[in-house]
Amino acid sequence: MVYEVIVRDEARNELGGRPHQLELEKTVGGWTCRFDGRSVDIDAVIIRRDVLSLLIDGHVYEIKREQTATDLHMWVGSTCFVVELRDPRSLRSRQKAVGDEKGPRKILAPMPGRIVRLLVAENSNVEAGQGIVVVEAMKMQNEIKSPKKGVVKKISAIPGAAVNPGDVLAIVE
Amino acid sequence: MGVTARSKMFKKILIANRGEIAVRIIRACREMGIATVAVYSDVDRAALHVRKSDEAYPIGPAAAAESYLRMDKILDAAKRSGAEAIHPGYGFLSENPRFARACADAGLKFIGPSPLSMEMMGSKTRARQEMERAGVPVVPGTSRALASPEEGEKIAERIGYPVMLKAAAGGGGKGMRLVQTRQEFRSALAAAQSEAQRSFGDGEVYIEKAIINPRHIEMQILADEHGNTVWLGERECSIQRRHQKVLEEAPSPIVDLDMRRRMGEVAVKVAEAASYNNAGTIEFLVDQQKHFYFLEMNTRLQVEHPVTELTTGLDLVHLQIRIAAGEKLPFKQSDVEIRGHAIECRIYAEDPNNNYFPSPGKITLLLSPSGPGIRRDSGMYEGWIVPLDYDPLLAKLIGYGTDRQQAIMRLQRALSEYFVVGIKTNISLFQQILGDADFQAEKLDTGYLDRLLGKGNQAGAARAIGGEVKEKAEMLETVAAIAAGLFAAVDPSGPVIGNAGAIGTDPAAPTAVPSNWKQRGRSEALR
Numbered sequence: 001m002v003y004e005v006i007v008r009d010e011a012r013n014e015l016g017g018r019p020h021q022l023e024l025e026k027t028v029g030g031w032t033c034r035f036d037g038r039s040v041d042i043d044a045v046i047i048r049r050d051v052l053s054l055l056i057d058g059h060v061y062e063i064k065r066e067q068t069a070t071d072l073h074m075w076v077g078s079t080c081f082v083v084e085l086r087d088p089r090s091l092r093s094r095q096k097a098v099g100d101e102k103g104p105r106k107i108l109a110p111m112p113g114r115i116v117r118l119l120v121a122e123n124s125n126v127e128a129g130q131g132i133v134v135v136e137a138m139k140m141q142n143e144i145k146s147p148k149k150g151v152v153k154k155i156s157a158i159p160g161a162a163v164n165p166g167d168v169l170a171i172v173e
Numbered sequence: 174m175g176v177t178a179r180s181k182m183f184k185k186i187l188i189a190n191r192g193e194i195a196v197r198i199i200r201a202c203r204e205m206g207i208a209t210v211a212v213y214s215d216v217d218r219a220a221l222h223v224r225k226s227d228e229a230y231p232i233g234p235a236a237a238a239e240s241y242l243r244m245d246k247i248l249d250a251a252k253r254s255g256a257e258a259i260h261p262g263y264g265f266l267s268e269n270p271r272f273a274r275a276c277a278d279a280g281l282k283f284i285g286p287s288p289l290s291m292e293m294m295g296s297k298t299r300a301r302q303e304m305e306r307a308g309v310p311v312v313p314g315t316s317r318a319l320a321s322p323e324e325g326e327k328i329a330e331r332i333g334y335p336v337m338l339k340a341a342a343g344g345g346g347k348g349m350r351l352v353q354t355r356q357e358f359r360s361a362l363a364a365a366q367s368e369a370q371r372s373f374g375d376g377e378v379y380i381e382k383a384i385i386n387p388r389h390i391e392m393q394i395l396a397d398e399h400g401n402t403v404w405l406g407e408r409e410c411s412i413q414r415r416h417q418k419v420l421e422e423a424p425s426p427i428v429d430l431d432m433r434r435r436m437g438e439v440a441v442k443v444a445e446a447a448s449y450n451n452a453g454t455i456e457f458l459v460d461q462q463k464h465f466y467f468l469e470m471n472t473r474l475q476v477e478h479p480v481t482e483l484t485t486g487l488d489l490v491h492l493q494i495r496i497a498a499g500e501k502l503p504f505k506q507s508d509v510e511i512r513g514h515a516i517e518c519r520i521y522a523e524d525p526n527n528n529y530f531p532s533p534g535k536i537t538l539l540l541s542p543s544g545p546g547i548r549r550d551s552g553m554y555e556g557w558i559v560p561l562d563y564d565p566l567l568a569k570l571i572g573y574g575t576d577r578q579q580a581i582m583r584l585q586r587a588l589s590e591y592f593v594v595g596i597k598t599n600i601s602l603f604q605q606i607l608g609d610a611d612f613q614a615e616k617l618d619t620g621y622l623d624r625l626l627g628k629g630n631q632a633g634a635a636r637a638i639g640g641e642v643k644e645k646a647e648m649l650e651t652v653a654a655i656a657a658g659l660f661a662a663v664d665p666s667g668p669v670i671g672n673a674g675a676i677g678t679d680p681a682a683p684t685a686v687p688s689n690w691k692q693r694g695r696s697e698a699l700r
Contacts, residue, residue, distance in 0.1 A: 003657075005658065024659065031659070035651055051540075052656050052659060061649075061652045064538065064540075064594065065660050066538070076649045076653050077589065078604065079646075081653035083657040111532050111533060111534055111561075112533050113533075138531030138561050142527070142528075
């Protein structure tokens, strides 16, 4: 299998780094792995769902996988990486890859809560980082912000309604 | 000191609470051979405190006002179950004298002080008056509500700016205003009064000299119903965010033997002035010259009681129950010895990268630490959905060591083993605090945490430089990338693609957990 992987340290707010090429091939005793064309000797054991033990050159790493409403995270020790993984052969994956900065973006509820109010109307222009809706959970209010500059094409959040993580609140194009 | 042999001991106790504290009390009851009764709201049927109890009764909808604060429903459950006593935990009804009285009227023992003691300490102005009368040091100011803005200005002039305006019925920072100069006084007073009226239905405001960057240190006491009161040492609680405690330790790094004895004696005086029974805590403000002033008394078990338990070797919940059953304190003041050092981290469901906004939801993965010197009081488990209706405290991780440095090292180790997925927690905040030079150098006051969070980004920037560090960071990035590929290769049905915010992506509904057989097969396939 061949993947394109973009990794960034979650704590540092840089935008995506350059894509790496990762080749993984199943063998009888384990895996062969090439990272950016360089061969890496790995020994991997899935401990349980979402927990992987990896041995590279005598060093032990425990990696935990976390899927949030918006991102895929790999925790290596206590460092959190945001990862984008693309299988270039998969159509599904290619379609996703284009949505990035151009094109419409969904704004998703990051946590369960209740919609308190809307901060903008449909068809209004918004800046990146501008608040779109206010969601309340555990007696605290949180502004959900626009990921990009554009026009609010649709608002599906209804004040007073309950939302679950991953629910679409609005679409910005 | 056997408990079971005593005939007056309760056979069944109802716990009028939820979360980690309900679990902690249930455990104490089980240790003492006492049956437990839980109560729960509609969203708490699967909560840990229900799972751990012997009996459980529903008491209404999620909103606390319709369940955990409903005295009638809780008393009904007690009657139905035949419980003889009620432990209120902390929060909810624990400091409500009307509830304590209703328990007594229903023939149930309330595990805590009398309603009269609670009433005296419930009003901050009344508590101040009583303490002044008993000769307890209080922060200079008034002990009654301000009659007029003119009177307030006169008093502020006399005690000197800056001053603090406080709601008599207040708590949690509501109805509180810091006033730096005379010009600000009137508008601050109006704001404090209206906020106090809105929050507590009581617009009474009094005035105190403001102590800038004080420490917040509190003293644990225990009093039996036979006139014996002892102090059990202090807790340093200066590390707070928005007036909410985040990390506590015992003993306080600035309190020496002599200061501890003086604070303890004052605390006992406070308790005796209030004819206090059971466990209680006297909070003090401590200024930079180490003068301490009575702030208030908490008439309940505190969240941070484990640090006192570890440094005294006592079990406060066992003792609370024994005192309520009419037993005498099984030890004297001279028997109390403070040994070692304990630090507690309050693990909250909140997002450090999003201004500590609460983060309820389903816990999809939970890896918990243990090992030497580590105590974990938790109300969560893997697969549980953290409801959005209550306080976000999930668990407390407490480290104990022979000294402060060892307690810190053990906690750092344990925190690195603690892992919660599905919701956000503040675990990373504690790594930041425990690794901070000022914290390690014991430079603490109530402004500490705001300062630390303010410089958070600089630390991150500093970390990015340095050759060896950079090389290591690159290696970790490589590991993350390889791991992401392996997860995807082994479990193609699982989450594969990041950047789910792009159009055309399924909202990331966590995929169903595959069967053990499938899991096993995949795990084999990896070798």
